[in-house]
Amino acid sequence: MTAPRLRARLKGWGGVGAMATACALALVFALLLTCTGSLNSDAATGRPVSHSEEARAHTQTRAEEECTAPEKQTLSPSGADGPTIEEIKNRQGEKRKLIVGVDQNSYRWGYRDPNSGQSGELEGFDIDLVHRIAEDILGDRDAVQFKAIPTDQRIPAIEAGRVDMVVRTMTINCDRLQDVAFSAPYFKTGQQVLAPKSSPVEGYDETLADREVCTATGSTAHSTLEADQKTGRLPESTDIRTTVPNQLDCLVRLQLGEVDAVVTDGALAASQAAQDPTIELKGEAFTAEYYGVAMKKDADDLVRRVNQILVDFREDASDGWESSYADWLSATLGDDPSASKPPAPEYLRKS
Known part of the structure; x- marks a missing residue:
């Protein structure tokens, strides 16, 4: 339709009404876009993606790009109790235990040895650390409920609250820091x-x-x-x-x-x-990678407490990190533990 013909049709009250209707429809559409976000198409799936989803994705990408030295993105140590620890301590009776996600099939880390004479109890380097944490928080090294979880369920188990923490040869990295909080490193590997x-x-x-x-x-x-x-x-x-x-x-x-x-x-x-x-x-x-204890993102008091326990664990010459290494890992990694020791911890996370 040519411009002159369009102007002719819009003359008079009928034209004014048509223009008003068009303007009203445009306003409603604009408001809908403001409220819901305009939709683009996800190139991989073809699913419509709103501006709000794009913003969240951009924020996560930017956070990952800005993440450097993930092993240092943790809170400073503290021996104080907080809401997370109080909730653990307030569990009653047989439920008054630390609930920890572990492996039961990783030889020398978290596994059941049928020849141990201990009815197939879990043992290994990670298990030693769990007992140390339980002893500090609950005063009983055996106050632990172990939950064997597969590799791909470590983060979901934490997020769903099925466990208080995961101690399962879990590498600290930037991607995982978007979902869980980590302690300082307790082991170096690659x-x-x-x-x-x-x-x-x-x-x-x-x-x-x-x-x-x-x-x-x-x-x-x-x-x-x-x-x-x-x-x-x-x-x-x-x-x-x-x-x-x-x-x-x-x-x-x-x-x-x-x-x-x-x-x-x-x-x-x-x-x-x-x-x-x-x-x-x-x-x-x-x-070069580092294992850490994984916990819920908002469990700040528990993260600080575990970091304090790790300080003591590393410094304990008689029953600490080196003793556990000698018991479980020297046979497979060598008598010299220096290559597996994490560096002195840094605590760059502020909140």
């Missing part, structure tokens, strides 16, 4: 390749080309492989699609010949190699 001794795989390098690699769902290993494949550090032909709920399931798949290699924390890989003489670590660790 990602490493595990493969059969007869395998031509030599490490985290071009020998992984055309090989199938297994990682645990939601693990640091898997996110590292995804990122490195995009940047070219990992060969494009490396198949990283195989993921499992529990990291130990990767070892089983390796033993069955269903995958060519496993990528996981070197500390865990060394324990798995000790269980099976046909496999070994290939190459050196290609990352």
Whole structure:
């Protein structure tokens, strides 16, 4: 329709009414956009995405970009009680226990030894730390309810309140800091390749080309492989699609010949190699990472208390960090614990 014809149709009260109606509709539409956010399309899913969702995603991306040295993003130590600790202490009777998510299949970390003579009780380095925390908070090292959780359920268990904390060889990283709070580091490790001794795989390098690699769902290993494949550090032909709920399931798949290699924390890989003489670590660790105790984002008093317990645990020469290392990890990681000791903690998180 030409401009002159449009102006002709709008002459008189009928034209004025049409214009008023159009303006009213435009105002209503604008208000709806203000309230609900205009919709764009998510390129990956085709699902409409509102401006508010875009803003939240942008905020999270910016937080991740600004996150440096995640192992330092924790609160300063304190021995004081707070609301989270009081709630734990106020549990009655048999329920007056610290509820902790752990592993029961990680040799030397959190596992049941049928030959221990202790009715298959959980034991290992992580378990020692849990007992230490329970003793400090509740005055009884055995006041613990252990909950075995798979690798991919560590964060959901914390967020849903099914556990007070997770002590399960859990790496502190920027992505996880968006969902949970961490203590200061209690162990240093790094990602490493595990493969059969007869395998031509030599490490985290071009020998992984055309090989199938297994990682645990939601693990640091898997996110590292995804990122490195995009940047070219990992060969494009490396198949990283195989993921499992529990990291130990990767070892089983390796033993069955269903995958060519496993990528996981070197500390865990060394324990798995000790269980099976046909496999070994290939190459050196290609990352530097730190294990921490994970808790709810708003459990500030518990985070501070655990950090104080870790200070004491590291300094205890008779029954602390070094003693636990000697008992559980020296056989797989060597007698010298210096490479596994985390650096002196820094507490950069203010609130």
